[in-house]
Amino acid sequence: MCVSVRDDKICLMRAEIISIGTELLMGQITDTNAAFLSSQLPSLGIGLYWVTQVGDNQGRIVEALERGLGRSDIILTTGGLGPTEDDLTRESIAKFMGEEMYRDPELLIWLQGVMQNNFRNTNRQMTSNNFKQANLIPSAKAIPNDRGTAPGWMVEKNGKMIISMPGPPSEMTNMWQRHVRPMLAQKFPGDILVSRFIKAYGLGESALDAMIEEYLHSNNPSIGVYTRPDGIMMRLTAKAPDEAAGREILAPVEAGIQRILQDYVWGFDDDTIVSVVGKELKAKGMTLATMESCTGGLLASHITDTAGSSDFFKGGLVTYTNEIKTSFGVDPSIIETKGAISPETAEAMAKAVRLRLHSSIGIGITGVAGPDPIEGKPVGEVHLAISDGIRSATFMGKYRPPRADLKSRAAYAALFNLRAFLKQS
Amino acid sequence: MCVSVRDDKICLMRAEIISIGTELLMGQITDTNAAFLSSQLPSLGIGLYWVTQVGDNQGRIVEALERGLGRSDIILTTGGLGPTEDDLTRESIAKFMGEEMYRDPELLIWLQGVMQNNFRNTNRQMTSNNFKQANLIPSAKAIPNDRGTAPGWMVEKNGKMIISMPGPPSEMTNMWQRHVRPMLAQKFPGDILVSRFIKAYGLGESALDAMIEEYLHSNNPSIGVYTRPDGIMMRLTAKAPDEAAGREILAPVEAGIQRILQDYVWGFDDDTIVSVVGKELKAKGMTLATMESCTGGLLASHITDTAGSSDFFKGGLVTYTNEIKTSFGVDPSIIETKGAISPETAEAMAKAVRLRLHSSIGIGITGVAGPDPIEGKPVGEVHLAISDGIRSATFMGKYRPPRADLKSRAAYAALFNLRAFLKQS
Numbered sequence: 001m002c003v004s005v006r007d008d009k010i011c012l013m014r015a016e017i018i019s020i021g022t023e024l025l026m027g028q029i030t031d032t033n034a035a036f037l038s039s040q041l042p043s044l045g046i047g048l049y050w051v052t053q054v055g056d057n058q059g060r061i062v063e064a065l066e067r068g069l070g071r072s073d074i075i076l077t078t079g080g081l082g083p084t085e086d087d088l089t090r091e092s093i094a095k096f097m098g099e100e101m102y103r104d105p106e107l108l109i110w111l112q113g114v115m116q117n118n119f120r121n122t123n124r125q126m127t128s129n130n131f132k133q134a135n136l137i138p139s140a141k142a143i144p145n146d147r148g149t150a151p152g153w154m155v156e157k158n159g160k161m162i163i164s165m166p167g168p169p170s171e172m173t174n175m176w177q178r179h180v181r182p183m184l185a186q187k188f189p190g191d192i193l194v195s196r197f198i199k200a201y202g203l204g205e206s207a208l209d210a211m212i213e214e215y216l217h218s219n220n221p222s223i224g225v226y227t228r229p230d231g232i233m234m235r236l237t238a239k240a241p242d243e244a245a246g247r248e249i250l251a252p253v254e255a256g257i258q259r260i261l262q263d264y265v266w267g268f269d270d271d272t273i274v275s276v277v278g279k280e281l282k283a284k285g286m287t288l289a290t291m292e293s294c295t296g297g298l299l300a301s302h303i304t305d306t307a308g309s310s311d312f313f314k315g316g317l318v319t320y321t322n323e324i325k326t327s328f329g330v331d332p333s334i335i336e337t338k339g340a341i342s343p344e345t346a347e348a349m350a351k352a353v354r355l356r357l358h359s360s361i362g363i364g365i366t367g368v369a370g371p372d373p374i375e376g377k378p379v380g381e382v383h384l385a386i387s388d389g390i391r392s393a394t395f396m397g398k399y400r401p402p403r404a405d406l407k408s409r410a411a412y413a414a415l416f417n418l419r420a421f422l423k424q425s
Numbered sequence: 426m427c428v429s430v431r432d433d434k435i436c437l438m439r440a441e442i443i444s445i446g447t448e449l450l451m452g453q454i455t456d457t458n459a460a461f462l463s464s465q466l467p468s469l470g471i472g473l474y475w476v477t478q479v480g481d482n483q484g485r486i487v488e489a490l491e492r493g494l495g496r497s498d499i500i501l502t503t504g505g506l507g508p509t510e511d512d513l514t515r516e517s518i519a520k521f522m523g524e525e526m527y528r529d530p531e532l533l534i535w536l537q538g539v540m541q542n543n544f545r546n547t548n549r550q551m552t553s554n555n556f557k558q559a560n561l562i563p564s565a566k567a568i569p570n571d572r573g574t575a576p577g578w579m580v581e582k583n584g585k586m587i588i589s590m591p592g593p594p595s596e597m598t599n600m601w602q603r604h605v606r607p608m609l610a611q612k613f614p615g616d617i618l619v620s621r622f623i624k625a626y627g628l629g630e631s632a633l634d635a636m637i638e639e640y641l642h643s644n645n646p647s648i649g650v651y652t653r654p655d656g657i658m659m660r661l662t663a664k665a666p667d668e669a670a671g672r673e674i675l676a677p678v679e680a681g682i683q684r685i686l687q688d689y690v691w692g693f694d695d696d697t698i699v700s701v702v703g704k705e706l707k708a709k710g711m712t713l714a715t716m717e718s719c720t721g722g723l724l725a726s727h728i729t730d731t732a733g734s735s736d737f738f739k740g741g742l743v744t745y746t747n748e749i750k751t752s753f754g755v756d757p758s759i760i761e762t763k764g765a766i767s768p769e770t771a772e773a774m775a776k777a778v779r780l781r782l783h784s785s786i787g788i789g790i791t792g793v794a795g796p797d798p799i800e801g802k803p804v805g806e807v808h809l810a811i812s813d814g815i816r817s818a819t820f821m822g823k824y825r826p827p828r829a830d831l832k833s834r835a836a837y838a839a840l841f842n843l844r845a846f847l848k849q850s
Contacts (some may be wrong), residue, residue, distance in 0.1 A: 025474070
């Protein structure tokens, strides 16, 4: 039982994910469940080789189960446990196991209770197709669902295991955390994978690879490099009997990488750029306010995604018109002479919001979100400014559409420039 | 060559997606490329049976290619075309085809040009490992990459096809739209799938299924039902020789479903709730402004994700403290007597921002984003209000953490309540 992180070097229990639902194959839904589960398995010492998405079709679900149990020890399925006719996960497992389904009386009582409760709170009708969610086969144990009406299934066969969880992410993650994960942890003790994430900004992937090349061929820990909207991330993964031993393997490699990358590194593990600048602002006793034009509130929303942001974030203004910019204190003559899309206007916005919301630091962002150019400036040109009342810094970025990507890149640029600004003050 | 939409009824060219990259199996990245490609295939008359994610491991990539070409006509791969050592897609295809790679002189000249250009604009180092991106095998044709340094590969074998595209979504979608899609459209004429999406809000999945049951067993068009953050969506898919014939099959079913669901239906196809309320506001010559507390700018950001929102959106205020709420015109005695988390404060916020930003309609949102209760109100309690200066409507919702989900649910609730408000005015 060997699993690869970068290559075939680390041997563990093998798991496989089967994501079930035609909607996944029609492009309406992105498979975030598989991403969540794959992030969970390493710390259980379980390796993941394969993720397969398959439609609501009994023949193909059975084929996926057969192939999966042929090459893996644990199959995790998500989706297809709902009440409707195209929810076929239970039927498929029953067929694969060669067993008949029956309606479990205990499950039925539980289900009726949950449904009565749901239908009291909403005005929704109770429908008889819901009852198929109380079905089991002799080899299956039900896994409680604290968030919905679809219980999971746990099936064991020849020392291997099929665990089926519902598709809605809130139900699935709750079932995983409360029931499936503790059960797997107890069932499969042994070596585990311990990971450390190092986050950098301002470097391309191949330049980074060249800089840290001496570490890239390491097997324990192994290293993976990924680009993301908030920069570039390195994952260091060690195999060890426990957490402490894993940390010991990771420490020297982490220190070596940090020595090389220096100030490109901005965070670790669950750090977000907001949590990093927030910590710095709080340490300095400083507060922040924003005035956004082209990012339209996304910067404020990113900041307020972080719990505790109310300790340093005073508030934000989304000033989508020049009239509203000036009504909050931006000098109209600056907009007139320099243009709304200019470093001067960005700086005036940063200064105005700082005064208006009584914060230590103000950020102003103005730019062209598209689809059309403004004042002859092309789509994607963004000016941002940061001011603490004494010192101002401005920055220009050029970002590609689509609009949502462009907004996201500009909002992150503001946060990374704020980090640099705070380092100098 | 048959593909299923809901069952084995519709026969088309079969495609399969293989998403390559250990990062997908480690949970750091969600596979949005597969979702994008699966939404593209139906209109080409190409069906999708399987999506497989596999790590950066040559043995397993070759295994996936073998299995894929055994059961499908077209394999689309994404990822693994980068310059680093764990980018193994080219090497794996070469091994699968039993061919040797060579460095293509024309590709190399193109690549050097792109890289010189890139390295002039940034301060990044050029590294020799980039050159492997100019490799080909005799059976492969390069597909141009207008957004990066990794060309795609197009390989034909016994009338079947492997098409490899890079992993970064902007490069992949650009290559698909400009080069791969036109090539496939030319290569596979014949019956196509035509889809229509009907979007509703305020109904659960099993209640909806019960209401439209008479249509659920239809084969052409087939119907799928999916829940999403912005409500519940029905996908109607018809198989027909061309677009017009497909629309004719869809029309009566669409009309029937609309007759049943009435006002639960809020949009179709690419409609977003922002585009729908935006159109209505523009038709009435009305403008909008927002004052957000717990959603922290997310509502403004959702609104400004839509191109043309500047026609009706005057701007927004993110008032994270009571002090700033009152500085923008919320009566402090209301916050004192009713609490900051109350319908009265939400209404005062809606009225204040309407006056402050001179808009026809104001929206106020206040609530508990967590992690701790406020004023004895639990995490997830949200009050929102809409006011046009004469009439006000308030609404209370209770949403579950995590914080980002709760913010998203509350922001969507504001938009759907705005739709209802506009219908009554």
